[in-house]
Each structure stands twice: as structure tokens, then as C-alpha cells.
Amino acid sequence: MVVDVTVPKWGLTMKEAEIVKWYKNEGERVEKGEPLVQVMTEKITNDIEAPASGILKTIMKKKGDSAEVAEKIAEIETNE
Template identity: 45%
Template structure:
């Protein structure tokens, strides 16, 4: 079963974030709670953690790309 990783909303006024660095690559095993990616917002750079354990099968944003809060950014099987 696939799980979509979404860009969380960390605070009021945060509407988008930019991928600064993926910490995992497609095909790698990830554990629930493990950092997947660094996201830069207008206020800070933060890590998005994996919501589940599994294999990272797809990155939906490249480094340097920006997405709206609650957008899907990766897929874990």
C-alpha cells in the first residue's frame, strides 16, 4: 500500500516550501519518523519525517522546487 508524503504546514503564514535537500533516495528503506527531506520556508529550514516505514519509491519534487503546503512530495510503499 502506498503512502503519500505531504508538505506539512508548520505555522501561520507558511503557505509553501522549497526542497533544499533530499536525505533519502528512491529505492532506499525508510523508517517511520526518520528525516526524509529538508524544506526551506520563509521562516526556517525544517525536516519532514517519514510518516511510515517502507521503501521510498518516488520523489515528486526535485531539489530547488517549491510546492504549496499539503502538496504531495514523495511516495513510500
């Protein structure tokens, strides 16, 4: 099963976030709840946690790219 990693909405006015740093590379194992990617908005810099355990299959947004709220930025392949 593939689980999408999306940009959460942390504030009422938040529209997008910039990818600052990926903590894992494609093909690496991730655990649910561990920091996966650091993003920066107009007001804060925060981590997006892995929504599931598995292998980081695809990264759609690279460092420096912008992503809108709810946009898919990566996929995690699980064993479920």
C-alpha cells in the same frame, strides 16, 4: 499500500516550502519518524519525517523545487 509524503503547515502564514535536500534516494528503505527531506520556508528550515516505514518509491519534487502546503512530494511503499 502507498503512503503520501506531504508538506506540513508549520505556521499560520506558511503557503509553500522549497526542497533543500533529500536524505534518501528513490528505492531506498526509510523508517517511520526518520528525517526524509529538508525544506525551507520564508521563516525556517526544517525536516519532514517519513510518515511510514517502507521503500521510498517516488520523489515528485526535486532539490530546488517549491511545493505548496499539503502538496504530495513523495510516496513510500509499505508492506501493509
